[in-house]
Amino acid sequence: MENMRSENHRGAAMEGVKLASEAAANTNRRALRDIKNILGAPHQPQAVSKRGLQEKPAAAGAKSQAGAVGHRPVTRKFAAILQQTQPANAPLAPIGSERQKRNADTAFHAPSDMECSKASDDDLDEMMTNELKEIDMEDTEEEEMPDIDSCDVGNSLAVVEYVDEIYSFYRRTEELSCVSPTYMAHQSDINEKMRGILIDWLIEVHYKLELLGETLFLTVNIIDRYLARENVARKKLQLVGVTAMLLACKYEEVSVPVVEDLILICDRAYSREDILDMERKIVDRLEFNMSVPTPYCFMRRFLKAAGSDKKLELLSFFLIELSLVDYKMLKFQPSMLAAAAIYTAQCTLNGCMSWNKCCELHTKYSEEQLMDCSTMMVELHQGAARGKLTGVHRKYSTFKYGCAAKSEPAAFLLDARRA
Structure with missing residues (x-):
């Protein structure tokens, strides 16, 4: 029964087409095939998205142009080249929604087969080659960045589910941990050189006590934030330093040094009551705000984005600890210090400028933005073994720290900056 209905339906359709043709012969009306409104007639080539929708099939003469592309997506540039081969009065291909394209198909008629065949085979081959090159280049540029957290999916301590939100919060609040780079102008009895001596000494104390890296960076942050708010006498500066380290240990360490150990470190210059x-x-002066993002918070994340090995990690920490000692580096935010240290370390090890898209994505800093901070780190590296403040250089000249301090400074960055 179904077969009979189908055959009857097809027969009726064919009979209708035959009657329409005979009627057209006796009148001035054109047949459907003459206004190119039947299935398979050539139509206006469409300029669609480079990805997604495929080119609509074309018949007869249109195959010499649009059909030459095959099943590759047609780009706007390629469609524009095809338009140049059409007559000046030919309508432009609509670019927009599917509804606009359907309306354009019914409103305009396509160029004739003779007009479409004007483009030579050599021109089409050249256009095809350029179009494929453009698509390949875009595929390379839009390649997705590697997921740096995929290796920690099973590690609950890595909190992969919301690690991006954590670092977004760090970036929003890192200004709270910064101090004015001119705060020493308000100190009446101490200066930036005394601060450098104190930090250099605390780095050695931190090394001998085998404390965590987080402790050192938080210690320096507490010292700077306190000195920026309180006028301190010269004889009390060392007391501020050891007390800041005690507070940082209580916040970061599992095993906290006892007060008596700190008294011995200070050669009994202060009593227990003085420290407490x-x-x-x-x-009280810092309003009990100990939880601030330091450069160390960003170092771990940025090193992961850089795909670092132990050598790059040690050299990066060497450079950023040199920055802790230098008062001028206070003008840079913690995230920039961390990113610049890694960038400078990469340039030092590779012997050329090295900063890929993954690093730029996660640090939010371009190579140009890091250049000022990076060149200052190179200068610190060059003078690390000279002068009186050599604690960081001695620390990173040991085998425990991979002799990172003995690396040749990336002096070419200074030349590039001057140029």
Whole structure:
């Protein structure tokens, strides 16, 4: 029964087409095939998205142009070249929604087969080659960045589910941990050189006590934030330093040094009461705000984005610890210090400028933005073994730290900056 209905339907359709043709012969009306409104007639080539929709099939003369592309997506540039081969009065291919394209198909008629055949085979081959090159280049440029957290999916401590939100919060709040790079102008009895001596000494103390890296960076941050708010006498500066380290240890360490150990480190210059009294003053002046993003917070994330090995990691920390000692580096935010240290370390090891898209994506800093901070780090590296403040250089000249301090400084960055 179904077959009979289908055959009847096809027969009726064919009979209708035959009657329409005979009627057209006796009138001035054109047949459907003459206005190119039947299935398979050539139509206006469409300029569609480079990805997604495929080219519509074309018949007869249109195959010499649009059909030459095959099943590759047609780009706007390629469609524009095809338009140039059409007559000046030919309508432009609509670019937009599917509804606009359907309306354009019914409103305009396509160029004739003779007009479409004007483009030579050599021109089509050249256009095809250029179009494929353009698509390949875009595929390369839009290649997705590697997922740096895929290796930690099973590690609950890595909190892969919301690690991006954590670092977004760090970036929003890192200004709270910064101090004015001119705060020493308000100190009446100490200067930036005394601060450098204190930090250099605390780095050695931190190394001998085998404390965590987080502790050192938080210690320096506490010292700077306190000195920016409180006028300190010269004889109390070392007391501020050891007390800041005690507070940082209580916040970061599992095993905290006892107060008596700090008294011995200071050669008994202060008593237990002095340290505890200074501890109360510091936390009160800082309003008990110990949880601030330091350069160390960003270092771990940025090193992961850089795909670092142990050599790059040690050299990066060597450079950023040199920056802790230098008062001028306070003008840079913690995230920039971390990114510049890694960039400078990569340039030092590779012997050329090295900063890929993955690093730029996760650090939010371009190579140009890091150049000022990076060149200052190169200068610090060049003078690390000279002068009186050599604690960081001695620390990173040991085998434990891979002799990172003995690496040749990336002096070419200074030349590139001058140029």
